[in-house]
Amino acid sequence: KAGVTQTPRYLIKTRGQQVTLSCSPISGHRSVSWYQQTPGQGLQFLFEYFSETQRNKGNFPGRFSGRQFSNSRSEMNVSTLELGDSALYLCASSLTGPEDTQYFGPGTRLTVL
Amino acid sequence: QKEVEQNSGPLSVPEGAIASLNCTYSDRGSQSFFWYRQYSGKSPELIMFIYSNGDKEDGRFTAQLNKASQYVSLLIRDSQPSDSATYLCAVIRNSGNTPLVFGKGTRLSVIA
Numbered sequence: 310k311a312g313v314t315q316t317p318r319y320l321i322k323t324r325g326q327q328v329t330l331s332c333s334p335i336s337g338h339r340s341v342s343w344y345q346q347t348p349g350q351g352l353q354f355l356f357e358y359f360s361e362t363q364r365n366k367g368n369f370p371g372r373f374s375g376r377q378f379s380n381s382r383s384e385m386n387v388s389t390l391e392l393g394d395s396a397l398y399l400c401a402s403s404l405t406g407p408e409d410t411q412y413f414g415p416g417t418r419l420t421v422l
Numbered sequence: 423q424k425e426v427e428q429n430s431g432p433l434s435v436p437e438g439a440i441a442s443l444n445c446t447y448s449d450r451g452s453q454s455f456f457w458y459r460q461y462s463g464k465s466p467e468l469i470m471f472i473y474s475n476g477d478k479e480d481g482r483f484t485a486q487l488n489k490a491s492q493y494v495s496l497l498i499r500d501s502q503p504s505d506s507a508t509y510l511c512a513v514i515r516n517s518g519n520t521p522l523v524f525g526k527g528t529r530l531s532v533i534a
Contacts, residue, residue, distance in 0.1 A: 342522070351526035352466070352510065367520045399465055407522035408454055408514050413465035 313414035334402030341383040428525035441498040451516025
């Protein structure tokens with residue numbers, strides 16, 4: 310069974326730009342969660358989607374948004390990028406939600422200059 | 423108080439020893455607890471979960487939960503150099519909009 314895939318793997322942007330990251334979950338998984346990982350803050354929850362509906366959202370500004378498609382693939386968007394948005398963005402898929410076993414993708418390393 | 427706290431380490435243990443990783447959490451209503459392992463440059467992978475007070479064993483790994491003390495630990499027996507990684511404790515919250523909260527992780531180094 311193929312694992313969670315994320316594209317792109319690396320991204321360099323400048324302040325003020327916007328970015329879209331993509332996540333394809335494991336086949337059959339309907340829950341996709343997004344996390345931001347930085348050395349200072351660790352792994353922080355961004356949001357979770359299940360069957361195209363956002364069920365939970367973490368404490369991030371409205372510049373961070375996401376969506377999920379009918380095939381469970383998910384995208385997250387960050388608008389008006391700031392230097393502090395530089396991080397590893399991880400998505401994780403599971404059958405039912407974060408309370409279930411989550412499988413993480415390899416992540417997208419975003420650098421904002 | 424942080425929601426999930428872990429000693430950042432590094433925790434250094436000799437090969438073959440028992441490594442003990444600890445985690446405390448603040449939400450008394452938390453029900454589910456997870457240990458993830460993250461190798462440098464890689465994404466986290468789940469190694470253990472525990473829901474009930476007491477011990478849960480899986481191979482060389484034992485998770486221990488004490489809800490009264492709001493404490494969860496992970497023991498790694500016969501530690502191997504391949505166990506060198508950052509171990510993340512994660513807790514399912516009983517309330518709030520963040521369902522799963524991670525600690526910042528403990529870096530374990532097993533010395534051959």
